[in-house]
Amino acid sequence: MGRSPCCEKTSVKKGPWTPEEDILLVSYIQKHGPGNWRSIPASTGLLRCSKSCRLRWANYLRPGIKRGSFTQDEENIIIHLQELLGNRWAAIASYLPQRTDNDIKNYWNTHLKKKLRRLQFGPGMEFDRSEDLRTTPRPQSMSNSKGQWERKLQTDIHKAKQDLYEALSLDKSNPLFTQRISKLKAPAVASDPSSNSTCSDPSSGMETGGGYQPSSSTYASSIHNIEKLLQGWTKTPYSSSSSSNTVSSQKDLTETQHEFQDKRKPNMQEMMIHPSQEIGGPLSFLEKWLLDDNYGLAQGSDDYDLVSTIYDSR
DNA sequence: AACCTAGTCAACCGCTTCATT
DNA sequence: TAATGAAGCGGTTGACTAGGT
Numbered sequence: 163m164g165r166s167p168c169c170e171k172t173s174v175k176k177g178p179w180t181p182e183e184d185i186l187l188v189s190y191i192q193k194h195g196p197g198n199w200r201s202i203p204a205s206t207g208l209l210r211c212s213k214s215c216r217l218r219w220a221n222y223l224r225p226g227i228k229r230g231s232f233t234q235d236e237e238n239i240i241i242h243l244q245e246l247l248g249n250r251w252a253a254i255a256s257y258l259p260q261r262t263d264n265d266i267k268n269y270w271n272t273h274l275k276k277k278l279r280r281l282q283f284g285p286g287m288e289f290d291r292s293e294d295l296r297t298t299p300r301p302q303s304m305s306n307s308k309g310q311w312e313r314k315l316q317t318d319i320h321k322a323k324q325d326l327y328e329a330l331s332l333d334k335s336n337p338l339f340t341q342r343i344s345k346l347k348a349p350a351v352a353s354d355p356s357s358n359s360t361c362s363d364p365s366s367g368m369e370t371g372g373g374y375q376p377s378s379s380t381y382a383s384s385i386h387n388i389e390k391l392l393q394g395w396t397k398t399p400y401s402s403s404s405s406s407n408t409v410s411s412q413k414d415l416t417e418t419q420h421e422f423q424d425k426r427k428p429n430m431q432e433m434m435i436h437p438s439q440e441i442g443g444p445l446s447f448l449e450k451w452l453l454d455d456n457y458g459l460a461q462g463s464d465d466y467d468l469v470s471t472i473y474d475s476r
Numbered sequence: 477a478a479c480c481t482a483g484t485c486a487a488c489c490g491c492t493t494c495a496t497t
Numbered sequence: 498t499a500a501t502g503a504a505g506c507g508g509t510t511g512a513c514t515a516g517g518t
Contacts, residue, residue: 177488178486213489214488222486272484
């Protein structure tokens with residue numbers, strides 16, 4: 163299994179992305195859709211490696227990303243999922259579609275770890291909880307019989323489930339939750355994009371996030387630049403002509419920018435309302451888990467399937 | 477005003493997993 | 498089945514900023 167020669171080490175640009183680079187990347191993805199990262203540098207003329215392009219898209223340019231401080235509900239979800247799943251940030255992020263795994267990881271490392279440490283050991287006590295989690299309960303349980311591990315996990319899951327359900331249902335403004343609740347009840351009814359919105363800025367449709375203070379000097383932190391770039395992004399089917407995937411000419415670029423500003427703007431909000439390009443998609447595993455068994459909390463329902471799923475996925 | 481320190485977060489690195497041949 | 502390449506993931510780094518001295 164050879165290492166992937168991700169990119170030529172020479173002539174690959176590193177460091178913060180420029181607006182021009184973002185435009186090239188967004189233009190390409192707007193035409194061809196995300197994926198096929200390998201071909202992007204060659205097709206767009208970007209002097210970035212494929213990994214860098216994918217990361218830039220996934221962590222920053224992708225529509226529907228919510229920036230800014232995390233809510234209490236989000237915190238609770240992250241804490242419980244981290245307990246259940248460990249540092250599997252991508253898995254955790256899949257339950258918070260508006261947040262990227264990188265964001266969650268950063269937030270965990272910079273805020274939550276310390277917060278939990280303080281709560282658990284009191285101020286002044288320094289203890290690396292993540293280290294503890296890595297070396298104690300779960301691995302210990304794993305070393306025991308599967309049955310023991312499952313019972314322990316079931317207890318955790320019941321608690322997590324209860325808290326997660328409370329967290330989600332308390333947040334009436336959570337569009338993902340309400341939308342999916344209604345979808346569950348009436349799957350045939352198309353959702354009304356104008357009925358709910360997380361967008362704090364209706365003119366742009368961009369979730370600016372509470373309290374987020376973009377850096378004034380660095381491009382990478384300027385939400386407004388990204389906002390402009392993505393203005394008009396839609397889920398319009400991508401061009402199937404992936405053979406001519408070159409956005410090298412200025413003409414193409416200009417046209418694309420105009421497309422963003424003109425034709426596509428009306429659908430921007432839709433994308434923001436339905437993050438993660440999962441509009442109308444199937445309920446996530448966790449959502450099904452929460453919703454399909456009538457919450458199964460007081461009934462003491464058997465979470466064996468869930469436990470098995472989690473267990474087997476390890 | 478200058479320096480220091482801690483916090484934040486975008487981006488990179490290297491490993492693993494997945495898909496294809 | 499094995500080999501290969503691409504994509505995905507988590508850990509880490511380093512640039513930048515804010516606040517304190």
